Amino acid sequence: MNRKATTVFAAVALGGFCASAMPTVSDVTISQPDGSRTVTVEYTLGEEAAIITLDVCTNGLANPVSIGLGNVRSLSGDVNKLVQIGDRKITWRPDKSWPDHLITDGSVVAKVTAWPQDNPPDYMAADLITGTNISYYVSAAAVDGGVTNDIYKRSKVLMRKIHAVEAGPWPMGAANVATVHNVTFTNDYYIGVYETTQEQWYHIMGAYKGYWGTAANRDTRPVEFMSYNMLRHSGNDTTDSAHIYPNPPADASFLGKIKAKTGVAFDLPSEAQWEFACRAGVYGNYWNNGSECLIITDTDASSRHIDTNLNVVARNVCNGGKMPLGAEADTLSGIFANPLCSTEWATATVGSYAPNAWGLYDMHGNVSELCLDFWPGGSSGNGAVYVGTNPSYAYRVRRGGNMCDPVNNCNSAYKRDSGSIANSFSYNGFRMAAPAVVRY
């Protein structure tokens, strides 16, 4: 998408010219009453509703320099959301987000940007309690409270826009792991910054779900014990054709409920969307932090080959995903019988390890992430969801490996089947995707 902004210095606006019904911004003013730390920015939005964002600059109108979007938080009013046309107002509290600054030379200006509804900003946050508050932010720095704030692991879902179209063709797969072929996307998309957590599940479904964790430590762990049917279908019917992709999720499913509550068309990602987001521009047999994957060629797939590079980005079998060596439950099957699940073992709180270059956490390890594609997948050249020739087929693709996986299974290109779509597994979780358009 073309995200270049056209800048206008409007001392006196006398008129306008619009070739089509796209948003316009005019009559921007900034003020701060004497004795107050509240700054008010007023503007007029014309032609079409749009997402509005604010930046604040110093250095005057001739050569404005941003103070940094991370300093322009603590905003309220008609900003960081879809705004209808008309005269609008933003309130900024610089004493909260940019405290202890005194600019006396009259050089502070406001910059108001309108984002068309088919090109919203890079971050979207959906409030799962109200369902009505959908916020948008230009960058990670601008995200209210910061990307790592616990609220985005609890009562809000934070989505990152993936600029997939401008990337052009990219090599999906990796030698010795999966077939390599070029994929070229035709649409950008949002994908979850984090795996969906148990508290987020609770806010939509009204009850907790998940095998790992106690009431004291479950909230920000990824929700697991998932089946595809719970997410997208209803009941245990493996031939539920009414809700097989590309049909919408069932009303009673998690994805059906979250869509109804927020208005955002959340869904599972395709495996091509998942892998592109996971890799963040790193192709081949490399972890998404750019370090080379350890490729194990022996026959014991469950053995503990420690990959220190993987340990940086993922909860896996070697850094807490499984009981320690010598412990009673030190087998791949034993972990599932472990009654002493704590923050120390099994899944990790989402965001516990380093993100990839695009700011996505836990793409490797923690929980395997369900995708839309029917097993065995095999994404086409445009990254479309693989639906196979038999839509009643009961397995889907899952990606990324999980907390008790050895290194090979956490590879960016590695895939396995989900198990039956009607059965729950304590290593299956998910991360949501959504179209890169405004919900309305």
Add this chain to the structure above:
Amino acid sequence: MTTTALKVKPDVGVAVNRLLTLVAASAIAVLLPSAVSGETVSAYSGNAISLDSRLNERDCGVSAAFDSRLNVAEWSENGTDLNSYKIGGTIIIIK
């Protein structure tokens, strides 16, 4: 009156000048941009201001009676202690 083309959009394949700046007398008249599909538009404020983001008695919940005794010039200038200010030599901590 001078008319100046400000921008051409090569990426949409049609070179259309969509912004015109009209400079008339001492005022600057700016035609406002509209976007093509997917493009953002931005506008700076027509004015620039001074700004003070130091902690202020009106914004920190101090009562009006208390507020009336505050000497703004006596705020703590210690950049590491943004939640305090001075009244006559007494440091007031804002909880």
